[in-house]
Amino acid sequence: METQGTLFEELEDKASASPKPGPALTEDALRAGGYRPVRAFVPSEGTPNARRIRKNRLKNSEAARQLNVVAPACGQARGVLKRVAQMLRDGSVTLRTVEILIDDDRARAVELERCRAVLDDAGWRAWFLRRLILPR
Numbered sequence: 001m002e003t004q005g006t007l008f009e010e011l012e013d014k015a016s017a018s019p020k021p022g023p024a025l026t027e028d029a030l031r032a033g034g035y036r037p038v039r040a041f042v043p044s045e046g047t048p049n050a051r052r053i054r055k056n057r058l059k060n061s062e063a064a065r066q067l068n069v070v071a072p073a074c075g076q077a078r079g080v081l082k083r084v085a086q087m088l089r090d091g092s093v094t095l096r097t098v099e100i101l102i103d104d105d106r107a108r109a110v111e112l113e114r115c116r117a118v119l120d121d122a123g124w125r126a127w128f129l130r131r132l133i134l135p136r
Helices: 007-017 027-032 048-062 075-090 095-120 124-133
Strands: none
Touching: 075 095, 095 124
């Protein structure tokens, strides 16, 4: 009685029996085998969607970018911010000008806080500031 080999042995025998890949064929060998060289055309620009994306990215890299800003609910703040953005786009106002205005506004806020602190004090400085600032 012959014993059957295991499945592993059968698969191993089949793998060893398969032909080994030979060297790559040369152009002459391919021609002799009935193949001929062809010339093909492929899209160089890509699909219309790829062209659109490339064009949009180029445009966005040169243009302004969108910036979302949270502003007070009053309509005046929105209008002021829109005008500042428009002036920056037009070039009628530079970024440095806006920075100077913001820094000047911060300095004024610090001065107002100092005045409020003095007014809260009950000394002669508070009395003097009240006489200068507050109308009669």
